[in-house]
Amino acid sequence: MSIKGKTNAQIHIDEPEKLKIGIVQSQWNHRITDEMASECKAALMDLSVPEEHIFHELVPGSFELPLGALHLENTIQPDAVICLGCVIKGETDHDVFINQGVTSAIMNLNLRYGKPFVFGVLTVNNEEQAIARSDGSKENKGKESAEVALEMIALEKRLK
Numbered sequence: 001m002s003i004k005g006k007t008n009a010q011i012h013i014d015e016p017e018k019l020k021i022g023i024v025q026s027q028w029n030h031r032i033t034d035e036m037a038s039e040c041k042a043a044l045m046d047l048s049v050p051e052e053h054i055f056h057e058l059v060p061g062s063f064e065l066p067l068g069a070l071h072l073e074n075t076i077q078p079d080a081v082i083c084l085g086c087v088i089k090g091e092t093d094h095d096v097f098i099n100q101g102v103t104s105a106i107m108n109l110n111l112r113y114g115k116p117f118v119f120g121v122l123t124v125n126n127e128e129q130a131i132a133r134s135d136g137s138k139e140n141k142g143k144e145s146a147e148v149a150l151e152m153i154a155l156e157k158r159l160k
């Protein structure tokens with residue numbers, strides 16, 4: 001049995017139907033990110049977030065995810081923003097630069113706004129690894145990111 005991954009969270013939130021959740025999706029490698037966004041939305045709705053409270057926006061690439069998330073924050077003021085992207089290693093080091101920039105920008109958003117901006121970005125070596133992490137609902141970074149967003153909202157509400 002593998003020891004990787006996290007436990008299945010028990011997410012308890014009063015009135016989840018009042019939550020507003022943003023999703024920012026990168027269009028690069030869109031076959032992968034489309035699957036992630038679709039599982040992300042389905043998981044949010046399974047957790048009782050109404051479809052009309054899910055604000056889904058597209059950005060060109062993963063590098064644009066933090067600014068897309070900031071626009072959502074400034075306009076909708078959601079309870080959480082989920083950033084979905086897929087950066088695949090190529091012949092150059094572009095993936096390293098994009099991943100470093102996006103990771104620290106998303107972390108900064110978390111701490112600046114004191115709310116979850118979820119890092120739902122696949123940082124993979126090849127297409128096969130990307131498909132394995134986005135194919136279907138069993139292992140899907142989009143679904144996992146939806147659960148992380150609600151877990152972090154629940155944590156804040158518990159501590160208030």
Ligand code: DLZ
Nearest residue numbers: 026028060061062063085086087088094
């Ligand atoms: C340019 C680029 C490359 C080469 N690869 C990816 C990738 O694998 N995944 C991704 O999300 N975006 C990629 N991009 C686009 C950049 O994220 C960004 O959109 C452009 O550099 C313009 O700022």
